[in-house]
Structures are given as structure tokens and as C-alpha cells.
Amino acid sequence: MNPFPSYAPLTIDAQQIDKIEAVGGEVEVTLTAMPRDGDGPSGQVRIRFDLEGTRELAARLTAAIVTAGVQLKSRQR
Secondary structure, eight states: OOOHHHHHHHHEEEEEEEEEEEEETTEEEEEEEEEEESSSSEEEEEEEEEEHHHHHHHHHHHHHHHHHHHHHHHHOO
């Protein structure tokens, strides 16, 4: 995966969450991912969030998960 693509934003498909840990007062998430367009191999990606950013992310992820679940249910009808 090219971490500096010539286009932005880089969209990845996370294949698995490898590790989540506290590092120096920040939250670090390590994922195995591959580029969305499938052009390239999978690899590990590390993302760090400050504590406040992590709290906001957790709330937004929860809301997105609920929304995605509702969308899937409505498609299955």
C-alpha cells in the first residue's frame, strides 16, 4: 500500500483489527487493510488518536454502526 497516494483521500478496506493500545497518552489502532481499489497488497496500518479524538471517534462509530445495521435491514426486505 502506498501511504502517499497521488490522489486523496486514501480509502482502505480493513480486513481485521490487529491491536488497540494506549501509547504515550494516545490510542493507537493497528489494522490489516488493503486499498479500496484492490490495487496493491494488504498491509498493516497504524492510526493514532489523541484521547479527545478517540472519545469522539467512539461515539461517531457507534452511530455509524447503528445506521449501517438499519440500512442492511431495509435492503433485506
